[in-house]
Amino acid sequence: MLSKERLLELGIEDEKAEKILEEVNKDYVPNYRYKEVKDNLDSLNEDIKKRDKQIEGLKKHTGNKEELEAEINKLKEENKKDREAAEGKLSAIRKDNAITEYLYGQKVNNISVVRKLLDADNIKYEDNKLIGIDEQLKTLKEDETLKSLFKETKMTGANPRIPGDNPEKPKGLFDVVIGREVDNKDFNPWG
Template sequence: MKKQELLDLGIDEETVKAVIAIHAKDIQEANAKTAAAEQARDDLQVRVDGYDDQLAEIKKSAGDNEELKNQIKDLQSANKKTAEDYQNKLTEQQKEFRIESALRDANAKNPKAVKALLDLEKVSVDGDNVIGLDDQLKNLQESEGYLFGDKQPSGAKKVFTQGNPAGGNPDKGIGDAISDKNSNLTEKLAENANKGE
């Protein structure tokens, strides 16, 4: 999201600054979550590497002891499974984060409701790319448009081009509505003046 793009949409500069500030805060939070997840992954990898080194040393010193070798194999398998489980969990977290970001960018009014309508088995993450989500979101926006807000950023002013926002005849403009209200007020004042005579 660039400042000039918002200005080109006709949004005033103060509103654009507010939108950019909110967007920057969201990006900082997302970067912090990603950094924390990457740090946890790196810490786990260091531990896994340490365990592998320890197991290699034990295996060397075990010699021909078959039972000890079997225990080492079991430990290696458990260690490998722990690393795989952690990697799967990290990948799933990245997928969830990317889906939530896409729903926010698509202006989903209720992200949980929209997410429930998505086939998440068909969505995957490949590096920075989310595969299989865009088409599903476009289809939902067409078939279930009420679940999504308009593209207008919050704080932007809506312009009434026709109709009466104050109620009354929708075919009349706002000037006609004010004129009608003034006419009604004049009639009421005349009625009250006649009653007072």
């Protein structure tokens, strides 16, 4: 994910970095948020199909008032249970997404591993706030064996030089191969 720190590392000025991030993030929707909305839409579409079938079923009971009322009450109870189940599922998805978003904000190196280490049952999600996650993360950060999950690690390594680069840089493998090709036209580095 693109961050202001990364843009500053690339040599972009502070004001321009903010404008770039604002423009990039304007239409960006995180994957977990998209999944939440899609699951909600799928659930609503299933409910609509189920209700359409229920209406068709009620048309069969047009002659008997008691049977019709009993069927309506039965369907009301079923719909109430289905609604509660769907709300519970959506609430669990929102909690899950909030935890993921929180871990992104904490600059966790491996979110999937940290999620498995967290006790989700002891984390509450109320009024768009997570309760109980800070204590668990603090405990994980204090564990010496898990420190690497929370540190910002920067990958380093040698980059091969491209001909025409600054000649004061030390030569890499690429430069040696190119140099041999220039010196010996019949040289084949691949065998």
